[in-house]
Amino acid sequence: MSNDPKRWVASHVAALPKSGIRDFFELVAKMKGQDVISLGVGEPDFVTPWHVREAAIYALEHGKTYYTSNLGLIELRRAISTYVEEHFGVSYRPDDEAIVTVGVSEALDLAFRAFCNPGDKVMFHQPCYVSYHPSIRLVHAEGIAVPTFARDNFALTAESLRAAWQPGAKILMLNLPCNPTGGTCSREQIEKIAEFCREKDLLVFSDEIYSELTFEGTHTSIASLPGMMERTIFLHGFSKAFAMTGWRIGYACGPAVLIDAMMKVHQYAMMCASIVAQEAALEALKHGWDQVLRMREQYHRRRDLIVRRFNEIGLKCHSPRGSFYAFPDITATGLSEKDFSVNLLQQQKVAVVPGTAFGENGRGHVRACFATAYEQIIEACDRIARFVDASGSKTR
Amino acid sequence: MNPILKLLIDGGQLSTSQMAKVAGLTEAEVNQHLDQLKKDKIFLGWRPVLDLSHEAAAATAVRAVIEVKVTPERGGGFNRLADRIARFDEVESCYLMSGAYDLLVFVKGGSLQKVAAFVSEKLSTIEGVLSTSTHFMLRCYKEQGFLLDGGEAQTSRLNVTP
Numbered sequence: 001m002s003n004d005p006k007r008w009v010a011s012h013v014a015a016l017p018k019s020g021i022r023d024f025f026e027l028v029a030k031m032k033g034q035d036v037i038s039l040g041v042g043e044p045d046f047v048t049p050w051h052v053r054e055a056a057i058y059a060l061e062h063g064k065t066y067y068t069s070n071l072g073l074i075e076l077r078r079a080i081s082t083y084v085e086e087h088f089g090v091s092y093r094p095d096d097e098a099i100v101t102v103g104v105s106e107a108l109d110l111a112f113r114a115f116c117n118p119g120d121k122v123m124f125h126q127p128c129y130v131s132y133h134p135s136i137r138l139v140h141a142e143g144i145a146v147p148t149f150a151r152d153n154f155a156l157t158a159e160s161l162r163a164a165w166q167p168g169a170k171i172l173m174l175n176l177p178c179n180p181t182g183g184t185c186s187r188e189q190i191e192k193i194a195e196f197c198r199e200k201d202l203l204v205f206s207d208e209i210y211s212e213l214t215f216e217g218t219h220t221s222i223a224s225l226p227g228m229m230e231r232t233i234f235l236h237g238f239s240k241a242f243a244m245t246g247w248r249i250g251y252a253c254g255p256a257v258l259i260d261a262m263m264k265v266h267q268y269a270m271m272c273a274s275i276v277a278q279e280a281a282l283e284a285l286k287h288g289w290d291q292v293l294r295m296r297e298q299y300h301r302r303r304d305l306i307v308r309r310f311n312e313i314g315l316k317c318h319s320p321r322g323s324f325y326a327f328p329d330i331t332a333t334g335l336s337e338k339d340f341s342v343n344l345l346q347q348q349k350v351a352v353v354p355g356t357a358f359g360e361n362g363r364g365h366v367r368a369c370f371a372t373a374y375e376q377i378i379e380a381c382d383r384i385a386r387f388v389d390a391s392g393s394k395t396r
Numbered sequence: 397m398n399p400i401l402k403l404l405i406d407g408g409q410l411s412t413s414q415m416a417k418v419a420g421l422t423e424a425e426v427n428q429h430l431d432q433l434k435k436d437k438i439f440l441g442w443r444p445v446l447d448l449s450h451e452a453a454a455a456t457a458v459r460a461v462i463e464v465k466v467t468p469e470r471g472g473g474f475n476r477l478a479d480r481i482a483r484f485d486e487v488e489s490c491y492l493m494s495g496a497y498d499l500l501v502f503v504k505g506g507s508l509q510k511v512a513a514f515v516s517e518k519l520s521t522i523e524g525v526l527s528t529s530t531h532f533m534l535r536c537y538k539e540q541g542f543l544l545d546g547g548e549a550q551t552s553r554l555n556v557t558p
Binding site: 024042045047129353 | 402417420548554556557558
């Protein structure tokens, strides 16, 4: 009999590839202390606003150390309901149509576990957030990647959806604005996607975590379109807009029957999100909007700076309408996205993430996060310019 | 709004060449904007924000805030007296206030005696000044938006995250 401890690992977990980000993280970690400028992060550089942190301290001082309802504090669900109605135009009952989770990641995991039978097919646009495809595989479902393209500014089109659709497709996973491309869809494009979902009877998981960071036009939630609320799980959280990544607070809203199914998984797996973090999230919703606007304005200007610099350097880069990621095309350098990222890190000490970490369709691109101070962005772009020049690329 | 003014309002910690890159202008254009803002008396000048509490030589400086009650004048209100007080070198800032007193005057001097002398000999003897109430500052915790004791901890953000 083998003594290899690997024999205990479930086969579908063993078969799951490690995140491409993980390899790169380890490479960057080895360069500790070497003045690396990182554009490789996926979170704001702002610390959570003080009034939110102070609310958490106050909660602790007043003995808020217990479990909460499985669905989350009712005051928080009420505030979420009001916020979602005001900002997304969809009305959810706080009592049974909203659940507070440990980040959007947990909400997403609950959704996959609650709604996927083994063998079900889930469509998702790609490049996409690193967890989507693995989460689908962890519930023994089958992922159908729908490509998005630089020529469309990485918006998802109904045509691509239709081309990729297969019989048996049950769920469509959306993330608009998108990590890593910053791609968003216009209202017309969303309407066509919604029409396709109704036609094919798809359930939609809509991860709208970057929606407040939409720089041009207004964000349209697919849940707000006619006939969509009843087939949409609206997923959102506090990490990006309110600069609260480490607090791990997210939420899902949807029809009561579906939220109840997610709650079943949540109550056995997690019980509830941290009460202190929930209290902080409540404060963020009550008094945090001015800070969200302030941060968005900063990201907006940083976006303009980094996109302009990439294009000047000769790395073709569309202007992302949302999120805090630029996704330039690096093929003009003649390097693969992986070689570009590794060489740039080793030669000029700037960390970006190879596009293929976000799926095959990220080939030829890298993700550069502009949630970084101006000075750092300016210096990083100067270094990238030197790197591109030295690599003797065809960019000029 | 003037793009450079926006950057200055944000905190103004960028050099002119950095401002040029952020705003997509040349350095000469940034300087033109700055000159115009100066002409318009919007941009008054640069000042460093310092924590001198550990500098032995500078630690002798004393700062005080003085509540001043004055008699307003027909036609000019508080302006003439406020301007007259503001012109003293010792005065760092001077505000007209609502409430129990009229002017709030921030004063800096080389020693406690010098500030006291300024109040008793210069400020309170001006015709129209009815009373003064002087509060000496003991310790500073936050200056012009900067926390003095540590502030935010060094960022512990990971270098690469999804």
